[in-house]
Amino acid sequence: MNQLSTERPVKPKRKLWRTRFKVARNTLCFAPRISYDDVCQPAVSEEELQHWGESILLSDSTAVLHRDGTITRRAHNMTALYANESLAQWDEVYRFHDRQTALHKIQTAKVYLPDGSVRKAKKVVQPYGQTAVNFYPLRPGVTVELEEQQDYFIPDRIAACMWGQEYFQFSIPCRRLRYTVAVAEPFTLQYRLHLTDLEPRTWKHGSYQVYQWDLHDLPGYETDDGTPHPREVLPWVDLTTLTSWEPINRFYLNDLEPPEKTPPQIQKLSEELIQEDQTEEEKIFTAYKYASEDVRYGRHPNELALEKTREVGSMLEDMRGDCKDKSSLLVSLLRHLGIESSIAILLTRMNGSAALLPGARFDHAIVSVTTASGERLWLDPAGGPVTFKDIPYNDQGTQALLLNREAGELTTIPEGGPELHQINRVCEGTLASDCSYQFTSEVTTSGDTAMEFRLKYVNRNEDYTSLTLEKELAASWTGARIEAPRFLDLKEISQPVRYSCQTTLDQWARQIEDIILFRIPWIGSMQTAGLINVQKRNSALQTPSPIRFSDSHRIQIPAGFSGYGLPYEHHFECKWGHYQASVRVEDSFLICARQVDHLGGIVLQNEYPEFKEYWESCTRADALDIVLMKQGI
Incomplete structure (x- = not known):
């Protein structure tokens, strides 16, 4: 938790004459142009193109912060194409810019055909600063080249500054990657390397300090539905010329902070x-x-681009607002009641959890409340119907900037474990002599699981809720019959969500002469399906978000039968999860208990065999048959 420095951003020097006359600035002095001939040999093999769908020959980016606080960005890319989806992305490329404040020029746009001929792409300048670039003809084996530069003639809206990031590996191979940053006096650049120790080459060019990374023959990185966010697994650099978060705090405070004088509404x-x-x-x-329930989420289309919070009267009139509107409303209400509260802005967890250098990189707003006893509560009125004092996992463990007039506060939102996101089920049932299993259950859910139920059902009537919940519960087990499903605390967001039902599983057990084989229908049963089935991975794996499944069954077994090989216990654990299950017989009842904690986290390629072994062990334990034998055999 850090109180922010009140240091003001560096003041820019006088304007460049090219800025005054809106003329493009020269960036080739920092990074001389790389031609097609420099990277086209050797030719990319057809086998490699078939594997990846495309291959980058050149990714050359330059970012320059000039002495007057304006920025020039240049990008030069060449890509060999093969797959249909890769070709389709280059049929027509659009670029936009504000003609009043920027100049965009496409310097090169070409198609290199497999026979050695070259075609220029067609540039079509359209109204309102839009340019369409048509690449033609495209077919497997062509290489496309696009070289462009954008000059901005006014400083960033927050301050005269520059921030950004660059990946040093992509999801497809790259023959040459060059990233150049030039910063003129009086500005200075700070950077932070993530998952790499690759330092840049640096030199002075006049009043500019230049930083350059120049990499060759970068391998591709295989991705699938289970791959984590690139910032979690790929090498990258984060950079900024801001010396503190204070300008960011000041900017967003101006846009989001409720009026100091409480509005009459x-x-x-x-x-x-x-x-x-x-x-x-x-x-x-x-x-x-x-703020969470009565004010629905969203804005009218004509206000979607509005960065400031909506005027209170308009919001209360149509009872609608986005995350910043809802947060501002809640803060205004709490402050009127004399309760200390602030808007907190953050970049949600789905965009990576790495701490970032100062820059306007936020996509969500929530509320921080400090009670009279000093306890800090985090509330997300736009996160959905979240139980009071809970916040979605997507907000947890992220870097947050608390907006206040004392310069702001940079902190990290606490990250909860699986105990905050639980599905707890208690079952009482009977295993009949015809091998059917009938049981009643009461389920209590909290955290994200409770929120998901409310999102589906809170505004639906009883008939719809009963019918849909029945379908949802029956989908887990073949031949299941669900009766009397009903929610007990669905609409009360001060409590966890609970529901109950009666379930009948016909022919769930198997009888072989004097033996019954019975499989316990655990909730949240684990399966080796999809991503866990492969023998090895070429990329990291994002494990399930933290959640706890706890399940207990008290089962009346058929008369004359007793357990064989009982009691038993299973216990498995690794750094991504814990599993424990036990079954025993008391009198004529099976007493079954299981708890699974998914802890979240990332499995690296070399760790995958350990995770796979853990998951398969849990799966086998979940699928284990309980053996019941007739007494006297």
Whole structure:
């Protein structure tokens, strides 16, 4: 938790004459042009193109921050194409720019055909700063080249600065990757390497300090549905010229902060919602419930591009707002009640969890509340129908900037374990002599699992809820009959979500003469399907998000039968999960208990065999038959 420095951003020097007259700036002095002949040999083999679908010959990017705070960006790319989807992406390429504040020039756009001939792409300048580039003809084996430069003639809206990132490996092979950053005095660049120790070559060019990474023959990185975000597994560099988060705090404070003087609509709303005899926690809950449930998520299409929060009157009139609108409303309500609260902006977990250098890289807004006792609560009124005091896993463990007039506060939102996202089931049932298993169950869910149920069912009537829940529960087991499914606490977001039902599994067990083989229908049963079935992986694997499945069954067994080889226990663990299950006989009942904790995290390629072994062990334990034998045999 860090109070931010109040250091102001560096002031730019006088304007360049090319900025005044909106003329393109020269960047080739920092990174001389690389031609097609420099990278086209040897030719990419057809076998490699068939494997990857395409191959990058050149990825050359240059970013320059000039002394007046304006930026020039240049990109030069050449790619050999083969797969249909790769070809389709280059049929027509669009570029946009604001003619009042920037200049965009396409310097080269060509198609190199397999027979050695070259065709120029067709550039079509369209209204409102749009340019369409048509590459033709395209067929397997062609190489496309696109070289372009964009000059910005005003500094960034936040401050005269530059920030960004660059990956040093892609999902497809790259023959040459060059990344150049040039920063003019009085600015200075700081950078942070992630998953690499590759330092840049540096030199001075006039008043510019230049940093350059020049890499060759980079392998591709296989990806699939289980691959983590690139920032978690690929080498990359993060860079910025901002010396602190203070300009970011100041900018977003101006856009998102509620008015210092409480609007009359908020005062009236507070009088309608809040009772004087409520405790502090009850007041916080009432305000959160209103912002989360009563105000629906979204904006009118004509306000989608509006960066500032909506005016309170408009939001309360149509009862609609996005994450920043809902957060601003909740903060305004709480402050009117004398409860300390702030808007927190963050980059959600699905975009990687690495701590970033100062820059405007946020995609979500939530609320931080400090109670009179000093406890900090994190509330996400736009995260869905989340149980009070819970926040979605997508917000947890992320870097957050708390906006306040004292320069802001940079912190990390606490990350909860599987105990915060639980599915707990308690079952009582009977295994009949005809091998059917009938049981009643009550299930309690919390965290993201509770939120998912509310998202599906909270606004539906009882008939729809019963029918759809029946289908959802029956889908887990072949031949299942679900009766009397009903929610117990669906709409009360101060409580976990609970539901109950009666389940009949016909012919669930198998009888072989005097032996019955019975498989316990665990909730959240593990299976070796899809990504876990392969023998090895060429990329990292994102494991399931943290969640706990706990399950217990008390099962009446048929008269005259007893357990064979019982009791038994299974216990497996690794750094990505814990598994424990036990079965024993008490009188004429099977007592079965199981708890599985998915801990989340990333499995690297060399760790995959360990994870695969753990998962397969759990799967076999879940599928194990319980043997019941007739007494006296």
